[in-house]
Amino acid sequence: IYQFSPRSIVSDACVSYQTLETLNAKVKPVVDELTKETDFFSYYRLNLFNKKCPFWNDENGMCGNIACAVNTIDNEDDIPKIWRASELGKLEGPSAKHPGKKTQREKPQRPLQGLLGENVSENCVVEYDDECDERDYCVPEDETTSSKGDYVSLVRNPERFTGFAGEGAKMVWDAIYRENCFQKSSFPQSASLGTSSLLQGPAAQDFRNVLHSAERQQIYAQHHQDPSTSFAQTGLENEDECLEKRVFYRVISGMHSSISTHLCWDFLNQTTGEWQPNLKCYTERLLTHPERISNLYFNYALLTRAVAKLGPYLQSYTFCTGEPDQDAATKAKVLAVTQASSSVPQIFDESLMFKNGEGPSLKEDFRNRFRNVSRIMDCVGCDKCRLWGKLQTSGYGTALKVLFETDNDSGEVPALQRTELVALFNTYARLSSSVEAHHQFRAMAEAAKREH
Ligand code: FAD
DSSP states (O other): OOOOOTTSEETTTTEEHHHHHHHHHHHHHHHHHHHHHOHHHHEEEEOOSSOOOSSSOOGGGOOOOGGGOOOBOOOGGGSOGGGSHHHHHHHHOTTOOOOHHHHHHHOTTOBOTTTTOTTOBGGGTOOOTTSOOTTOOSOOOOTTOOOOOEEEETTTSOOOOOOOOSHHHHHHHHHHHHTTOSSSOSSTTOOOOOOSOSSOHHHHHHHHHHSOHHHHHHHHHHHHHOTTSOHHHHSGGGTTSOHHHHHHHHHHHHHHHHHHHHHHHSEEETTTTEEEOOHHHHIIIIITOHHHHHHHHHHHHHHHHHHHHHHHHHTTOOOOSSOHHHHHHHHHHHHHHHHHHTTSOSSOOGGGSSOSTTHHHHHHHHHHHHHHHHHHGGGOSSHHHHHHHHHHHHHHHHHHHHHHHSOTTTOOOOOOOHHHHHHHHHHHHHHHHHHHHHHHHHHHHHHHHHHO
16 A cells, blocks of 8 residues: 655656655745745635636535635735725726736836836736736636635635535536546637647657656556546556646646645544544545655646746746835745755756647647636635635646746746736645645554554
């Protein structure tokens, strides 16, 4: 059961579990400090309640547990002054309008001199994130909805066990994994794709070689023991897929693993009423499924690469809450994270993806499918799970945008909204605590084994 070897290589990323755990010992303290102790990164704004599930009637799947509830910030006095609607109104005038994609692209960081002083950029005060551009892996908000959503304190609404389960949860996970079937698109704009491997020649062979053979054997064994296990769930069907399709699957499975890790780590013991780690939960959901753990570590490598790549861009980013001292401290904390994440070079090579002739159409399909996954999040019938589901899909979407939409010649990163940055760094913090929890669960499992 516990065939976890820290020296094994995480397939599709050129790095071992051990290297990632060593890296995480540096990353975790700084990313925790950033996401827990700065206003900029601990408040998230999203449309949590007023978007309907676009795929099915979700009324029956609603979670009635108190643990599913989210406390939104109803009193604007609780958020930094500069983000309040009255302040935005002042800056944009009484009939403030969405500036539209064109204006946003022309002046993504134009300083509002005279109004806010030097070194304060527009991205501080006006959140334009209600509209997608074609390079986004996120969901376009309904432009007819004027609501800008709610502010939520992520610190006061931690991701943990909620009791959300059963048919409602199953429908959502099934719908998410269906997006992985690249041939049978449920997304009308998706291109129809062939099955042939995207990577040809030596590059393709390299990637097959890094698939860890022990992991493959275990997946086969699992399938033979229980043939009802679908290949979609084991990840096996992806083994002979091209890199891009495999990466898509790994991102969603790794996200699922991370969510499962947190709910098992911060689990409510319904007998004692205490919140504590639940080893049985972790053993059943993760420890006995090494490919799920591999996907979790793969996501950690992917996000590490995206955060490291953002480092130079963030050097000149203004983290604006209206308090210059606080903003400088936030920037120092962000740069501590990007620096820590840069300490392992060659962690994931995004330049190998979307390369050959089929590349552009495959990329569009990949992006559309990922947008669809984020749309499915509106079907999650538990507010707390929906909050973290939306935040994490947006965090992965931002990472994918940074990795695949950066202009490799000029090094220019696409402009990022505050919410995208908040989602990215909080998703990184979630993965970081999953990696740490996995480490601790492993020790608990070994101790339990010795006792028997
Ligand atoms: P599930 O986790 O629902 O899994 C369904 C099936 O998917 C499994 O039977 C297995 O075959 C397959 N599977 C499981 N894990 C993986 C993986 N990593 N990779 C590939 N296949 C896999 N509950 C909470 O308590 N707190 C939360 O914060 C929370 N957030 C959620 C967010 C979202 C977006 C969703 C959809 C659900 C969330 N849930 C949360 C519910 C939770 O994820 C489970 O659905 C629930 O605990 C029921 O678990 P289960 O054992 O039935 O299997």
